[in-house]
Amino acid sequence: MSYIKNVSIAKNIRQIEAQIDGRAKLVAVTKTKPISLLQEAYDAGCKCFGENKVQEMVEKQALLPTDIEWHLIGHLQTNKVKYMASFVSLVHSVDSLKLLQEINKQAAKAERVIDCLLQIHIAQEETKFGFSETEVETLLGSDEVEKLANVRIVGLMGMASNVADELQIRHEFRSLKLFFDKLNTSYATSFTILSMGMSGDYLLAIEEGSTLVRVGSAIFGSR
Numbered sequence: 001m002s003y004i005k006n007v008s009i010a011k012n013i014r015q016i017e018a019q020i021d022g023r024a025k026l027v028a029v030t031k032t033k034p035i036s037l038l039q040e041a042y043d044a045g046c047k048c049f050g051e052n053k054v055q056e057m058v059e060k061q062a063l064l065p066t067d068i069e070w071h072l073i074g075h076l077q078t079n080k081v082k083y084m085a086s087f088v089s090l091v092h093s094v095d096s097l098k099l100l101q102e103i104n105k106q107a108a109k110a111e112r113v114i115d116c117l118l119q120i121h122i123a124q125e126e127t128k129f130g131f132s133e134t135e136v137e138t139l140l141g142s143d144e145v146e147k148l149a150n151v152r153i154v155g156l157m158g159m160a161s162n163v164a165d166e167l168q169i170r171h172e173f174r175s176l177k178l179f180f181d182k183l184n185t186s187y188a189t190s191f192t193i194l195s196m197g198m199s200g201d202y203l204l205a206i207e208e209g210s211t212l213v214r215v216g217s218a219i220f221g222s223r
């Protein structure tokens with residue numbers, strides 16, 4: 001069942017930006033939403049969109065202004081990377097070395113360097129994708145990653161458990177921020193982006209150190 005909601009996208013974006021108050025950057029998550037609503041968000045000044053399916057992102061990118069930053073936020077299959085390599089701004093969801101290598105290969109073909117985040121598994125749920133902290137430490141110390149000239153790992157992404165318990169969510173965000181800081185002190189990394197927080201928890205995430213929030217339903221209504 002779906003209702004056409006009387007939401008004002010511009011008003012929602014203004015309210016959310018006011019709450020964020022410059023502390024983090026807003027990615028408007030536009031998955032499943034029609035072009036007309038993306039255009040409304042764009043007209044309201046939002047120029048950074050997140051999609052979780054490559055094909056949908058490619059179709060929308062072709063129809064909208066070229067100054068939009070496109071972020072891939074969902075689980076990414078290696079065979080899809082080639083379709084978006086020419087334009088994607090940031091891949092939030094790198095969860096394997098194999099995927100990173102494919103992004104590097106396709107970025108080289110497109111003569112680009114693609115910014116990537118490593119997705120870290122912070123939630124209690126079994127189903128979420130992502131590296132463990134130990135896996136990331138191994139990855140960052142490896143020669144394989146050193147060799148990749150066409151990807152730049154610029155930070156981490158995490159999704160908190162889908163629970164009502166604010167304390168648990170806060171704890172998960174806090175542990176990701178601690179790990180982010182630890183990597184920047186103990187490795188030669190200079191990560192700048194910590195992508196955490198969605199419609200239900202972006203203010204908590206910002207309090208815990210998020211620099212990039214991925215907000216969909218709070219802008220566009222429920223999916």
Ligand SMILES: *Cc1c(COP(=O)(O)O)cnc(C)c1O
Nearest residue numbers: 029052073198199214215216217
């Ligand atoms: C859908 C999605 C979001 C946005 O979710 P909302 O609750 O609608 O804000 C954020 N991050 C990822 C990875 C998503 O898939």
